[in-house]
Amino acid sequence: MNAIRLVFILLGGLLLSACNDSKPSNSTGSSSSSSSTSSSSSSSNSSSSSSSSSSSAASSSSSSSGMAMVSARYTLKITNLTAGQPLSPPAYVVHGGGYSAFMVGMAASVGIEKIAESGNPADFIADAAAQPSVVRADRGPAGIAPGQEQEINFSLEVPANQLEGLKFSYLSMLGNTNDGFAGIEALGIGQLAVGASLSQDALSYDAGTELNDESAAHVPGPACSGEGFNAARSDNANRVTLHPGILSQQDGSAQSCLHTLQRWDNPVVRVMITRLAP
Amino acid sequence: MKLPRSLMLAGALLGSLSANAAHYTAEIQNLTAGIYFAPLLVATHSTDTWLFKAGMPASTSLQKLAEGADNSGFISELMAAGATPIQNPASGLLGPGAKVSVDLGMSNSLQPQLSIIGMIVPSNDGFIALHKLSLPTVPGTYTYMVNAYDAGTEANDEIRGAGAPGVPGLPVPPPLEDKVGTGGSGIVGATIEGFVHIHRGVIGDTAPMGGSSDLNAATQRWLNPVGRVTLTVE
Numbered sequence: 001m002n003a004i005r006l007v008f009i010l011l012g013g014l015l016l017s018a019c020n021d022s023k024p025s026n027s028t029g030s031s032s033s034s035s036s037t038s039s040s041s042s043s044s045n046s047s048s049s050s051s052s053s054s055s056s057a058a059s060s061s062s063s064s065s066g067m068a069m070v071s072a073r074y075t076l077k078i079t080n081l082t083a084g085q086p087l088s089p090p091a092y093v094v095h096g097g098g099y100s101a102f103m104v105g106m107a108a109s110v111g112i113e114k115i116a117e118s119g120n121p122a123d124f125i126a127d128a129a130a131q132p133s134v135v136r137a138d139r140g141p142a143g144i145a146p147g148q149e150q151e152i153n154f155s156l157e158v159p160a161n162q163l164e165g166l167k168f169s170y171l172s173m174l175g176n177t178n179d180g181f182a183g184i185e186a187l188g189i190g191q192l193a194v195g196a197s198l199s200q201d202a203l204s205y206d207a208g209t210e211l212n213d214e215s216a217a218h219v220p221g222p223a224c225s226g227e228g229f230n231a232a233r234s235d236n237a238n239r240v241t242l243h244p245g246i247l248s249q250q251d252g253s254a255q256s257c258l259h260t261l262q263r264w265d266n267p268v269v270r271v272m273i274t275r276l277a278p
Numbered sequence: 279m280k281l282p283r284s285l286m287l288a289g290a291l292l293g294s295l296s297a298n299a300a301h302y303t304a305e306i307q308n309l310t311a312g313i314y315f316a317p318l319l320v321a322t323h324s325t326d327t328w329l330f331k332a333g334m335p336a337s338t339s340l341q342k343l344a345e346g347a348d349n350s351g352f353i354s355e356l357m358a359a360g361a362t363p364i365q366n367p368a369s370g371l372l373g374p375g376a377k378v379s380v381d382l383g384m385s386n387s388l389q390p391q392l393s394i395i396g397m398i399v400p401s402n403d404g405f406i407a408l409h410k411l412s413l414p415t416v417p418g419t420y421t422y423m424v425n426a427y428d429a430g431t432e433a434n435d436e437i438r439g440a441g442a443p444g445v446p447g448l449p450v451p452p453p454l455e456d457k458v459g460t461g462g463s464g465i466v467g468a469t470i471e472g473f474v475h476i477h478r479g480v481i482g483d484t485a486p487m488g489g490s491s492d493l494n495a496a497t498q499r500w501l502n503p504v505g506r507v508t509l510t511v512e
Binding site for chain 2: 081147
């Protein structure tokens with residue numbers, strides 16, 4: 001793996017320097033030429049809610065050091081790899097080392113619980129945006145059906161010395177579960193050169209906040225249409241773990257509202273991050 | 279034009295790596311407890327070659343491979359694209375825990391990406407794939423975990439059938455005749471998913487005759503990863 005990374009960095013450096021070389025010609029209107037790819041609605045949708053978070057991070061860091069700011073643009077391609085688990089609208093956070101979206105073995109925050117039980121990322125995003133080491137916290141425009149892909153474009157601005165340490169975290173609820181979610185925690189993206197991509201598979205986690213009864217009363221997804229968020233923590237574990245999977249009716253759970261199609265194995269989501277020209 | 283220093287450095291390093299021909303070997307191991315890999319297809323190819331895309335419908339070549347271990351479609355495609363595919367390196371099924379070593383040759387005969395693909399049996403339309411791995415150029419030993427996919431072209435009914443594209447049921451190769459049950463009624467709710475995705479696994483049952491499945495719930499389930507590829511560059 002080290003060797004792959006080395007080649008990656010080499011090629012990335014090559015692209016970066018080639019890009020820097022041509023920069024003077026288009027530095028005045030760098031953003032105008034590059035709205036190439038799809039889903040402009042998602043980026044416009046997303047810029048509103050997170051502008052506060054990026055500006056607060058920018059102001060706090062620029063006051064501590066007079067470091068020049070650099071801007072970076074990224075595209076996320078999020079693919080649902082499951083047969084029958086719709087994903088809730090993706091919540092994503094770009095952050096430094098001082099933030100952690102979730103940790104296996106620790107109790108889930110209420111923000112995580114709300115994503116995992118109902119698919120609503122608002123609290124999780126608001127909590128993240130309030131953290132000083134978070135550069136950007138936002139959501140995709142819609143849920144992602146099995147086999148479907150969503151593209152999200154975003155940009156951010158950080159002090160030049162913080163770019164290399166940027167990390168990426170992501171969560172979506174697995175809709176046809178009690179409190180299951182797909183997650184990526186603190187994937188390093190700071191080494192990405194302009195034009196380079198990174199692909200990361202997400203595992204399935206159990207928020208540990210609701211008993212996995214698979215009942216029609218408690219699973220909110222389309223297979224069951226039950227209750228979403230409930231503040232009561234009915235799962236005795238009350239800690240985030242890797243998800244044990246579901247039983248389903250076909251695997252002997254008579255009370256389950258889930259069927260063979262809603263079963264899954266890891267990985268459940270693939271995220272491709274590409275750094276675009278600024 | 280003035281070349282940036284990093285560009286010249288990268289060029290020099292890449293140039294020196296490609297000048298030193300390295301020998302590539304891929305060892306493929308089946309990590310499962312009770313699943314077999316049907317004849318595998320191993321090939322290096324250009325970055326433009328895709329055998330499938332997760333989330334998209336399977337091609338006819340993938341459907342043939344995943345439903346009936348017929349790799350001929352991909353072999354033709356790869357050869358037409360200038361690749362030299364290696365077919366069936368294990369000379370038959372690669373059983374639980376077993377491994378096979380594949381001599382890929384010298385770097386100057388290889389294309390930039392490696393793919394390894396093959397049906398998993400017994401399954402309706404399951405396959406393993408290490409897909410479009412960009413070959414490392416620095417000498418060393420590299421390990422990659424391999425997942426099981428579902429081609430999405432056949433309902434996972436888990437009962438005996440045939441391997442021709444579009445024909446339902448599990449094909450049962452002769453060595454597995456005694457390992458697959460009979461008379462199952464079929465998994466209720468199994469549908470043709472319509473797109474390639476990560477395989478959700480099988481359900482099976484505990485009745486060798488009858489029941490809902492001809493697969494054995496105790497021995498023929500799996501979880502990812504199902505395979506490991508150890509690539510040696512020397």
